[in-house]
Amino acid sequence: MPGKIKKPGIDPIAEVQPSLRREAEARLAREAGGQAERPANELVHELQVHQIELEMQNEELRRTQVALEESRDRYVDFYDFAPAGYITLNGDALIVDINLSGAALLGKERSKLVGRRFVSYVAPDDGDAWHRYFMSAKQSDGKLTGELCILRNDGSRVIVQIDSIRLVREGAVPVVRLSLTDISALRQMEAALRESEMHRHLLEQREIIQTALDGFWMLDSWSGRILEVNDIYCKMMGYAREELLTMNVSDVEANETPEEVKAHLRQVMETGYDRFETRQRHKRGHLVDVEVSAARSSVNGGVNYAFFRDISERKRNEEVLRKSRNQLETFIKQAPICIAMFDRGMNYLATSGRWAEEYGGGRESLVGLNLYISCPVMPAEWVGIHQQCLAGAAMEKDEDSWIRCDGTEHWLRWAVRPWIDENTRIGGIIISTADITEEKKLEAEINEWRNSQEQLQKLQIATQTAAAIAHELNQPLLAIASYSEAALMLLQAEQPSLDKVRRAIDGAGKQALRAGESIRELLEFLSLKEYPPEDFDLNGEIVKAIDIAGREHELKFRSDLRLDEGMPLVRANRMHFEKVLLNLLHNGIDAMRQAGVPQPAITVTVRTKKEASVAMVTVQDNGPGVRKEDVERLFEPFFTTKENGIGMGLTISRALIEESGGQLWIDPHESPGAIFHLTLPFAT
Numbered sequence: 181m182p183g184k185i186k187k188p189g190i191d192p193i194a195e196v197q198p199s200l201r202r203e204a205e206a207r208l209a210r211e212a213g214g215q216a217e218r219p220a221n222e223l224v225h226e227l228q229v230h231q232i233e234l235e236m237q238n239e240e241l242r243r244t245q246v247a248l249e250e251s252r253d254r255y256v257d258f259y260d261f262a263p264a265g266y267i268t269l270n271g272d273a274l275i276v277d278i279n280l281s282g283a284a285l286l287g288k289e290r291s292k293l294v295g296r297r298f299v300s301y302v303a304p305d306d307g308d309a310w311h312r313y314f315m316s317a318k319q320s321d322g323k324l325t326g327e328l329c330i331l332r333n334d335g336s337r338v339i340v341q342i343d344s345i346r347l348v349r350e351g352a353v354p355v356v357r358l359s360l361t362d363i364s365a366l367r368q369m370e371a372a373l374r375e376s377e378m379h380r381h382l383l384e385q386r387e388i389i390q391t392a393l394d395g396f397w398m399l400d401s402w403s404g405r406i407l408e409v410n411d412i413y414c415k416m417m418g419y420a421r422e423e424l425l426t427m428n429v430s431d432v433e434a435n436e437t438p439e440e441v442k443a444h445l446r447q448v449m450e451t452g453y454d455r456f457e458t459r460q461r462h463k464r465g466h467l468v469d470v471e472v473s474a475a476r477s478s479v480n481g482g483v484n485y486a487f488f489r490d491i492s493e494r495k496r497n498e499e500v501l502r503k504s505r506n507q508l509e510t511f512i513k514q515a516p517i518c519i520a521m522f523d524r525g526m527n528y529l530a531t532s533g534r535w536a537e538e539y540g541g542g543r544e545s546l547v548g549l550n551l552y553i554s555c556p557v558m559p560a561e562w563v564g565i566h567q568q569c570l571a572g573a574a575m576e577k578d579e580d581s582w583i584r585c586d587g588t589e590h591w592l593r594w595a596v597r598p599w600i601d602e603n604t605r606i607g608g609i610i611i612s613t614a615d616i617t618e619e620k621k622l623e624a625e626i627n628e629w630r631n632s633q634e635q636l637q638k639l640q641i642a643t644q645t646a647a648a649i650a651h652e653l654n655q656p657l658l659a660i661a662s663y664s665e666a667a668l669m670l671l672q673a674e675q676p677s678l679d680k681v682r683r684a685i686d687g688a689g690k691q692a693l694r695a696g697e698s699i700r701e702l703l704e705f706l707s708l709k710e711y712p713p714e715d716f717d718l719n720g721e722i723v724k725a726i727d728i729a730g731r732e733h734e735l736k737f738r739s740d741l742r743l744d745e746g747m748p749l750v751r752a753n754r755m756h757f758e759k760v761l762l763n764l765l766h767n768g769i770d771a772m773r774q775a776g777v778p779q780p781a782i783t784v785t786v787r788t789k790k791e792a793s794v795a796m797v798t799v800q801d802n803g804p805g806v807r808k809e810d811v812e813r814l815f816e817p818f819f820t821t822k823e824n825g826i827g828m829g830l831t832i833s834r835a836l837i838e839e840s841g842g843q844l845w846i847d848p849h850e851s852p853g854a855i856f857h858l859t860l861p862f863a864t
Contacts, residue, residue, distance in 0.1 A: 203236060265340075265360035268347075273298050273314055276355060285340070285360055287333035298358075303329035303337060317344040317356045327363070339364045395488035401449050401476065404429040404441055407483060416470075416490055418463035434459040434467050448484055452476045457491065469495040498602035512610070521599065523608040524570060526551045538615070557583065569596045569609045579616060591620045627731060656695035663688035713840060715749040715863040718795055722784055725758055729765040737769060737780035744786045750795050751863040752840035760833040760844070761799070764856050767829070768801030771854065775804045794842065794859040801853040811848050 265282025267275055275293050283290040286301050302310045306329045317324050323345050330338045343359040395413025399406050409424045417424075417432060429445070430438040435458045448454045454474045459467045474486040509530040512519050518538050520531040528546040540546055541554065552558050565575055576595035583589055593614040601607030667684035670676050726739050765782060772780040785798040806814060815830050830844075837844040837858050847855035 263361075265358075267298065267358040267360065269298055269314075269356045269358065271318065271353065271355075282360060285330065285332075285338065285362060287336075301330055301332070303331045305329065313342070313344075314356070317346060318354070320346060330360070337364075338362055339367050395470075395490075397484075397486040397488070399429060399484050399486065401445055401484050404445055413488055416488065417460060417468065432460045434461045445484065448474050449476050460488075468492055497604070501600065501602045501604075517612060517614065519610065519612040520546070521608065521610050522551060524606070526566060526608075529608065535613075538613075559583070565596060566609060569598050570606060572598060572606060574598070579620070582613075590615055591617045623731070656691040659691040660688045660695075663691065713751055713753050715751050716754050718747060718750045718786060718797070718860065719743045719745070721754065721758060722761065722786065722797070725761045725765065726782075726784065729762060729769065737772065737782055740781060740783040742783065742785040744788050744795075747786065747788055747795055749863040750860040752842065752860045753836070756836040756840065757860065760836055760858065761797070763829045763833050764799045768799065768803060768854060771803035772801055777803055789859070792859070793862050795862065796857060796859045798855065798857050800851075800855045803853050805852065806846065806854050808848075811846060814846055 262279060262281055265285040266277075266279045267282050268277040270276050275296050275298055278286075278290055278293050280290060283293055286293060298314075299307065299310060309326070310328055313324065313326050313328075323343060325341065325343050328340055328342050330340050332338060339362075341361045341363050343361075344356055346354055346356050348354045393412070395416050396408075396410040397406060397413065398408035406424050406427055406429070409421055411421070414421050414424065419427075430436075430441050433441055436444060444454075453476065455472065457469065457471050459469055462468050468490060469492045471489045471491050472486055474484050476484060509521060512521050512530045512532055514532070516532070516534065518532060518535045520535045520539075521529040523529055527550050528548060531540075531546050536543065536546060539555065543549075543554075546554065552563070569575060574595075574597050578593050580592050580594060581589060582592045593616050595612050597610050598606045599608055599610055663684045667681050667688070670681045670684065722741065722743065726741065730737070730739070768782055769780070779802075781802050783798075783800045785800075787796050787798075789796050815834050834844040837860070841861045842859040844856070844858040847857060849855075
């Protein structure tokens with residue numbers, strides 16, 4: 181296993197002991213002159229040899245100890261003063277041992293580092309990388325290499341190459357040994373080389389900069405001297421390139437003093453990048469508004485690259501918009517109508533006096549308040565309208581119901597428009613309103629009077645129609661009665677003359693035909709003389725009729741239009757169709773009002789019946805419907821289910837539709853509400 185230390189298997193003292201024994205015996209022989217008799221003096225001889233052997237062992241041990249001490253000192257010197265920092269970490273990444281070079285690298289005394297977590301000296305940006313590296317080092321059997329940014333005790337940073345190996349000793353807890361090599365200078369040299377290459381490449385590719393749409397500078401970061409410019413900047417400021425290369429930033433800067441220019445250059449050097457707006461002086465003396473994008477470089481002691489864009493026209497437009505906004509705010513404040521200006525967060529920017537009176541809740545000024553906070557009962561529908569207009573829509577409505585903050589219901593005419601700020605973006609919305617509650621009340625009164633007049637007019641028309649019908653039918657009916665009476669008398673005679681009876685019955689039949697012809701001529705006069713047929717859009721007429729019915733009645737009902745958008749034009753009498761549809765709508769509204777329906781609704785459906793070349797319109801309300809016994813008589817003249825009805829509306833409506841080539845009927849099936857169908861032919 182790599183990094184594992186094995187236990188020695190041979191004792192160095194045992195290896196030299198036989199030779200020491202031989203050397204001791206030889207020394208004893210020399211001291212005794214070679215005359216000692218071993219058998220006689222064996223015990224003494226053994227003791228003397230052992231004594232000499234021990235003395236020689238002591239000498240050998242002293243030499244070995246000296247050698248070990250010298251080796252240890254060399255190892256300690258090599259370990260502590262090695263050019264790399266050596267650190268030993270336990271399994272929890274705590275520092276167990278560190279050499280002097282490592283302590284110097286971390287910037288703290290060695291005695292104060294032992295027991296500390298190594299991660300506390302790793303730059304925060306490299307914390308995750310160090311954690312992954314250490315986890316791999318604890319599990320790997322080989323050498324691992326990486327880079328870390330070390331945060332020294334004084335706050336400075338050092339980039340190090342880190343090498344690690346896991347050490348496992350028998351009977352001991354595994355540790356990880358690190359080697360840290362300072363490569364900060366190497367990385368700085370590499371960065372300087374890259375900067376130098378970039379600078380060289382920039383100068384070599386100067387023609388690319390010359391084709392840029394913006395002006396370009398290269399200047400000395402410390403002195404502010406202009407080192408290079410492109411033709412666009414020369415044209416922008418009216419100088420020749422040779423003139424600008426002899427100038428300083430302060431020579432063209434119009435907003436900042438020389439001291440402020442130097443401070444700005446230092447700021448760019450510290451932050452590395454800046455983008456700002458300023459003014460520079462043209463060679464002819466006038467000022468040019470420019471947007472500057474500056475970047476730092478360390479080439480040749482430090483230079484800055486800067487791009488310049490002429491924003492004079494944009495500034496003029498912003499000034500015009502600013503003045504326009506000020507004028508708009510002044511107009512809003514002095515406007516005699518209800519109008520208010522809001523920012524994108526729906527905070528008040530300006531209001532007219534009327535707006536403050538109507539919606540201020542007693543506050544003298546609303547500027548700075550939020551609309552939704554000042555009026556917490558704002559309907560979700562209005563919030564949606566605000567958001568649509570903040571996205572660019574313009575919306576208005578001639579009449580709309582509005583619940584004020586005090587809970588009262590009003591009618592408004594309103595308009596919402598976005599307004600544009602100096603950056604040509606939507607800065608917020610403007611809302612204008614007009615309270616038309618009194619107008620709605622007056623309109624309701626007028627509609628009520630109009631309805632009563634129409635009812636009176638209908639009654640007069642019915643009376644006149646009935647009188648005309650009675651006049652036209654009077655003589656034929658009298659004649660029919662006379663012929664009938666004569667025929668009856670002839671039949672009662674003893675010898676009735678069948679020829680006379682036949683003539684009497686024939687006369688009665690002719691008078692009946694005369695009566696029918698009189699009625700037909702009367703209906704033709706009432707329905708066709710003033711309004712000829714024409715081609716028109718059926719969907720549009722239905723939408724208009726629904727709107728008229730809604731305005732003419734106080735009952736608020738929900739209308740559900742199911743139109744056929746691809747339907748061709750129909751051919752009929754436009755005025756008669758409108759009258760018929762309004763009559764059906766009025767009947768449904770009156771029925772729902774009399775029945776007290778809680779949520780009145782009328783559904784108008786348009787379908788195409790291609791097989792018959794007609795359009796079919798269905799009108800259905802959710803009122804009480806028509807009684808089964810009344811369905812058969814509903815289209816009879818003078819039959820009515822209304823309290824004040826004259827019973828001619830549906831009769832005349834059917835006649836008008838039939839004159840246009842269509843049909844009008846009621847659906848006899850029992851269902852919620854009344855269902856009427858009518859058809860009209862398509863235009864050819």
